[in-house]
Amino acid sequence: MTTKLIEYPNTKLWMAAIKPPMYSVAIMPIWVGSAVAFAETKYFHSAVFSTFIAAAIFILAWENLSNDVFDSETGIDKNKAHSLVNLTGNKSFIFWLGNLFLALGLLGILAIAWWQQDLTVVGIILLCCVLGYMYQGPPFRLGYQGLGEIICFVCFGPLAVAAAYYSQTQSWSLMSLAASVIVGIVTSLILFCSHFHQVKDDLAAGKRSPVVRMGTQHSAKLLPWVGGSIYVIVGLFVILGIFPVWTLLSLLSLPFAFKLFRHVWQYHNQPEKVSNCKFLAVEMHFWSGLLLGLGFMLAAS
Known part of the structure; x- marks a missing residue:
């Protein structure tokens, strides 16, 4: 269970x-999407890229x-000091601050659409936002049904x-679709790992996350198979000629993956010790994504 508020220094709580x-x-x-575009077109629109990053x-x-707002309504965060x-x-303040950030993000996406004179990106991001709301927002709360990943x-x-x-590019690509599978899997691992330390709170609030459904031991056993699959997929796509050889640079992130897998296996049923595993998953996500994108960029040079 998450440690209570008074047990944390205030600065650490805010961070x-x-x-x-x-x-x-x-x-x-x-x-990664922009790097694939550069690999295929040798063109990189830096203003669009920077605007998209800020908007995201x-x-x-x-x-x-x-x-945080929606979880406070179900009581699942009552023991979460850093909510x-x-x-x-x-x-109310957190709710409206969040809406302000959403408006700023959508303004950035609209700026890209204006540059391109094309609303396609706006449509895709609006779909992401709708799905993001359905993840925790009422009446859907799909994350509580174990569909968050x-x-x-x-x-x-x-x-x-x-x-x-x-x-x-204002076009579509098989290579970008293939790359998106890798990014999607490793991002879902972060959410998956965030459940290990809060099984009691999830159960009490009726949240049936995958870790709650399978138990921490089975979930810890599954983690290396799912996480390791991204490296198998990269290798397979290189062999099939879908990815350039340079994308094998992503294999250099394997130490971060092994660190995550070992940590979760060792502490899966010890909430206080496993609570940081989502940040180990973030490390794996960051380095695998950075190196994958770098591989595409180098392939274009």
Whole structure:
């Protein structure tokens, strides 16, 4: 169970609530999709890329803040010291701050659409936002049914990578779709890992996450198979000629993957010790995504 508020120094609480490392989750799909576009076209629109990155960060901030609000309504966060709603004691403020971030993010996406004179990217990102709301928002709360990882895969994989690719090329690509599978899987792992330390709270609130359904031991056994699959997929796509050889650079992130797998297996049933595993998953996500995108960029040079 999550440690109570008075047991944390205030600064650490705020950093845990804001979760700065998690925002790489917003950046990597844009990076990989844009890198694939550069590999195929030798063209890179830096203004579109920068605007998309900023917009993605704002939209993820909305997602995180609104999730805190929605979770406060179910009682699942009553023991979560680093909930922004619990820290501020002002659910309404957090709700409207989140909506402000959403508006800023959508303004960035609209700017891209204006440059392109094409609303396609707007449509894709609006679909992501709708799915993001359905993840925790009433009356859907699909995350409580154990569907969060699937939504995460779709939004941060095929949809986000396709949107990033289209923002650079105004076209579609088999290579970007293939790359989006890898980004989607490793992003879903972050959400999957976030459940290990809160099984009691999830059960009490009726949240049937995959870890709750399978138990921590079986979930810890499954993690290396799912996480390791991204490296198998990269190798397979290189062999099939879908990816350039340079994308094998992503294999250099394997130490971060092994670190995550070992940690979760060792501490899967010890909430206080396993609670940081989502940040180990973020490390794996960051380095695998960064190196994958770099492989595409180098292939174009």
